Amino acid sequence: MTEALEYDVVVLGAGPVGENVADRVRAAGLSAAVVESELVGGECSYWACMPSKALLRPVIARSDARKVPGLRGSVASPLDVPAVLAHRDEYVSHWKDDGQVRWLEGIGAHLYRGHGRLYGTRKVSVTSPEGEHHVLTARHAVAVCTGSRAVVPDLPGIADARPWTSREATSAQEVPGRLVVVGGGVVGVEMATAWQAFGAQVTVLVRGDGLLPKMEPFAGELVAEALKEAGASVRTNVSVSEVVRDGGTGPVTVVLDDGGRIEADEILFATGRAPRTDDIGLDTIGMDPGSWLPVDDSCRVAGSDWLYAVGDVNHRVLLTHQGKYQARIAGAAIAARAAKVPLLETDPWGAHAATADRAAVPQVVFTDPEAASAGLTLAEAEAAGHRVRAVDYDLGGVAGAGLYADGYRGRARMVVDLDREVLLGVTFVGPGVGELIHSATIAIAGEVPIGRLWHAVPAYPTISEVWLRLLEAYRDQ
Known part of the structure; x- marks a missing residue:
């Protein structure tokens, strides 16, 4: 039995991005259907952002406390790992999505559970787990x-090796005795930080020269130094050529390209992402299954007047908060086009342009120390043809940092566009710096002139006083 239904907008995927698209078009008075084959709330809620940070928070809090006089003796004992894992389970609602479903229904969106596939122009077919079939038509x-x-x-x-991916790493119920982490990006270093603190012997294998290759080089250097001090092994310029787990049980042997071998209980591959577009019907509209979907700044797919690709799937920025930002942009653009607004605001920083994807992307890596960045690195700014100056400062020399932790180690950098005297990028590495990065994001997105930033006085004594020190260093160079 096939039921045909019509909505203004049909959303494939009920993760944070799909939820936000639905929310924005509903707020504009359009009807919306949302199709989801797994859990409403998506990867971020159950296998990525939320569980990983629930695992990492006690690790970082204990580390910070150990650097504070009067506290370090109170936190000398190991972490209560069962309590940490139980809290993680609570934070992800034990992998049940009842609360998120209620929210989606509360905004007036219609949820269809099952596998959704494009079915030609403006149509989506949905097959439910029970075998029911619906064809949803989108007016807009x-x-x-x-x-x-x-x-x-x-x-x-x-x-046969049954490797972990990010899903297994964030949802595991037991601590492996030995864990090999392949990859030095965000997932790799965050999970290495967590499981090493829980008692695993962690070995990180990186094909390149260092960790966190998309950030300023000093970020990866400081994180690698801390991982080694915590007891982990970090090996660079090495690749895995084979993995062996006899019969799919017992230890895994990791064979390296240089002939070396490492024995472990589990192996995590954190080596990249691919779009979930292989079985969503792209072939029915003349596109290649499994491909990333190129879009314009309103997140509309190139060459289409009705298809949008929002979040990871368009490969602009693979971060949840940027996907949600794109969803707000796309939702506004869909609503404006549905209302036949003659001219959308697609100029840089306009209401229908995801400009921040190129100019002001913030990111926090929740390692110990934290690494946080917004905008461009020095290398990226130079490659883009900007005339720039990098200004560095030792965060340990800031009064608030010394109060935050004895022996505070960290570093800050701002990248200044010398022609316009505005910031193009900022990077902080050190304990507690994640909460500093929004100020950098505002300065970059707002294109605040250096002369005006002089009048944004940081409170004393806080770590944010580093802003004053960076500006002084820029003035005095």
Whole structure:
């Protein structure tokens, strides 16, 4: 039995991005259907942002407390790992989505559970787990918000090795005795930080020269130094050529390209993401299944007047908060086009342009120390042709940092556009710096002149006083 239904907007995927698209078009008075094959709330809520930070928070809090006189003796004992894992389970609602479903229904969106596929122009077919079939027609737009999945390399022995991806790393119920982490990006370093603190012996294997390659080089250097001090092994310029787990049980042997071998109980591959577009019907509209979907600044797919791709799937920025930002932009654009607004605000920083994806992306890596950045690195700014100056400052020299932790180690950098005297990028590394990065994001997105930033006085004694020190260093160079 096939039921045909019509909505103004059909959203494929009920993660944070799809939820936000639905919320914005509903707020504009449009009807919306949302299709989800797994849990409403998506990767972020159950296998990424939320569980990983629930695991990392006690690790970082204990580390900070150990650097404060009068506290360090009180936190000398190991973490209560069962309590940490139980809190993580509570934070992800034990992998049940009842609360998120209630929210979606509360905004007036219609949820369809099952596998959704494009079915030609403005149509989506949905097959439910019970075998029911619906064909949803969108009057105005279909938004693909299906996200991305972890990529596991096609190596000899990989199938029998049963490797972890980010999903297993954030949802595991037991601490492995030995864990090999392949990859030095955000997932790799965050999970290495967490599981090392829980008692695993962690080895990080990186094909390149260092950790966090998309940030300023000193970020990866400081994080690697801290991981080694915590007892982890960090090996660079090395690749995995084979993994062996006999019969799919017992320890795994990791064979390296240099002939070396490492024995472990689990292996985590944190080596990249691929779009979840392989089975969503792209072939029915003349596109290649499994491809990233190129879009304009309003997140409309190139060459289409009805198809939008929002979040990871468009490959602009693979971060939840940027996907939600894109969703707000896309929702506004869909509503404006539905209302036949003659001219959308697509100029830089306009209401219908995701300009921040190129100019002011913030990110926090919740390691110990934290690494936080917004905008461009020095190398990216130079490659883009800007005439720039990098200004560095030792965060340990800031009064508030010394109060935050004895022996505070960290570093700050701002990248200044010398022609316009505005900031293009800022990076902080050190304990507690994640809460500093929004000020940098505002300065970059607002294109606040250096002369005006002089009048944004940081409170004393806080770590944010580093802003004054950076500006003084820029003035005195």
